[in-house]
Amino acid sequence: MGSSILLVSVVLLLNSPAGLCGCYKRIFTFGDSIIDTGNFAFTTGNNPTPIKELPYGMTYFNRPTGRVSDGRVIIDFYAQALGLPLIPPSIPEEASGQFPTGANFAVLGSTALPWDYYKTKYNFAMPAPSHLDLQLESFKKVLARIAPGDAATKSLLAESLVVMGEIGGNDYNFWFFKPGNPRETPNQYMPDVVGHIGAGVQEVINLGAKAVLVPGNFPIGCVPQYLSMFQSNSHSDYDEHGCLVWFNDFSKKHNQLLQQEVARLRSQNPGVKIIYADYFGAAMQFVQNPHSYGIDNPLVSCCGGDGQYHTGGKGCDKAAKIWGNPGNFASWDGIHMTEKAYSIIAQGVLNGPYADTPLLKAC
Numbered sequence: 107m108g109s110s111i112l113l114v115s116v117v118l119l120l121n122s123p124a125g126l127c128g129c130y131k132r133i134f135t136f137g138d139s140i141i142d143t144g145n146f147a148f149t150t151g152n153n154p155t156p157i158k159e160l161p162y163g164m165t166y167f168n169r170p171t172g173r174v175s176d177g178r179v180i181i182d183f184y185a186q187a188l189g190l191p192l193i194p195p196s197i198p199e200e201a202s203g204q205f206p207t208g209a210n211f212a213v214l215g216s217t218a219l220p221w222d223y224y225k226t227k228y229n230f231a232m233p234a235p236s237h238l239d240l241q242l243e244s245f246k247k248v249l250a251r252i253a254p255g256d257a258a259t260k261s262l263l264a265e266s267l268v269v270m271g272e273i274g275g276n277d278y279n280f281w282f283f284k285p286g287n288p289r290e291t292p293n294q295y296m297p298d299v300v301g302h303i304g305a306g307v308q309e310v311i312n313l314g315a316k317a318v319l320v321p322g323n324f325p326i327g328c329v330p331q332y333l334s335m336f337q338s339n340s341h342s343d344y345d346e347h348g349c350l351v352w353f354n355d356f357s358k359k360h361n362q363l364l365q366q367e368v369a370r371l372r373s374q375n376p377g378v379k380i381i382y383a384d385y386f387g388a389a390m391q392f393v394q395n396p397h398s399y400g401i402d403n404p405l406v407s408c409c410g411g412d413g414q415y416h417t418g419g420k421g422c423d424k425a426a427k428i429w430g431n432p433g434n435f436a437s438w439d440g441i442h443m444t445e446k447a448y449s450i451i452a453q454g455v456l457n458g459p460y461a462d463t464p465l466l467k468a469c
Contacts, residue, residue, distance in 0.1 A: 129469035130267040132208035139214035144172030144195035146214035156423035176432040177445030183452030260314030304367040321383040322361035327353035330415035388454035408435035
């Protein structure tokens with residue numbers, strides 16, 4: 107009798123959706139527009155911004171939600187796969203929310219390093235609305251309120267997943283997109299960007315986190331905005347897929363440094379799961395084999411203007427042209443991806459092989 111009950115339980119467990127394992131009770135996230143679910147839109151108050159209007163949000167929500175995409179972003183897919191509701195943005199409820207299933211501290215345009223770093227070292231004004239230190243400060247404020255005291259904080263974080271990024275991409279984007287800035291400079295500050303992300307990971311571990319996902323950067327040489335701004339007449343500047351080699355090599359360098367940082371953090375924090383998510387490799391799937399994902403051309407944006415990469419005009423707003431069904435595109439607005447692209451990347455992290463422990467096996 108006992109063994110048959112055991113067998114039935116095992117079969118039920120194997121067949122139950124991953125979320126029912128009660129893997130993590132909460133997700134806390136930090137980052138930029140890749141996973142912002144409404145923080146930036148909230149901070150703009152009554153000021154207009156395209157992301158607060160359709161066509162943003164047209165696919166899944168049928169309305170703008172403050173996500174910088176046509177639908178769900180990566181973190182939404184993680185939450186759904188883990189059986190949690192979509193993680194709310196933190197800023198609207200920073201002072202009062204209980205956040206029973208976690209909170210998303212990511213803000214569009216955020217950098218990893220604080221603004222004064224760039225002002226002091228490069229006399230460069232980063233046009234960023236937030237940065238990682240500010241997000242971590244807000245996180246600690248919320249923790250002190252919902253789980254006061256060291257023991258309560260540690261216990262709450264022990265059953266949570268922390269997603270540290272993607273962050274750092276804007277430390278490079280803002281520099282590269284300013285005309286006249288020397289292209290080589292970001293190589294000099296890259297170790298500081300990566301070191302700061304690592305310090306953020308260590309900070310949440312010190313607070314009690316036991317599972318941290320650390321995503322790398324995307325292949326920026328395949329992003330329509332980069333392709334359009336850095337167009338070249340030289341064939342050797344492009345790879346066989348039409349992406350810019352120099353910029354993809356740059357992203358790979360960032361990711362190599364980040365993986366070394368993750369390895370260092372692992373050796374210093376035994377007993378903590380620190381998972382590296384290979385967003386570069388996951389995104390290259392639909393660049394290399396677009397048709398197997400139903401994507402027509404991975405290098406053009408769905409919402410935008412004219413030109414080879416659909417990046418002409420003022421970007422994506424209600425006056426922009428929608429070039430087709432967002433489900434057939436990888437890029438949404440020339441910089442951010444479509445729900446379709448984010449779902450492919452998320453699947454690669456949840457089920458492997460684009461995470462050194464697939465997220466659904468990391469429970």
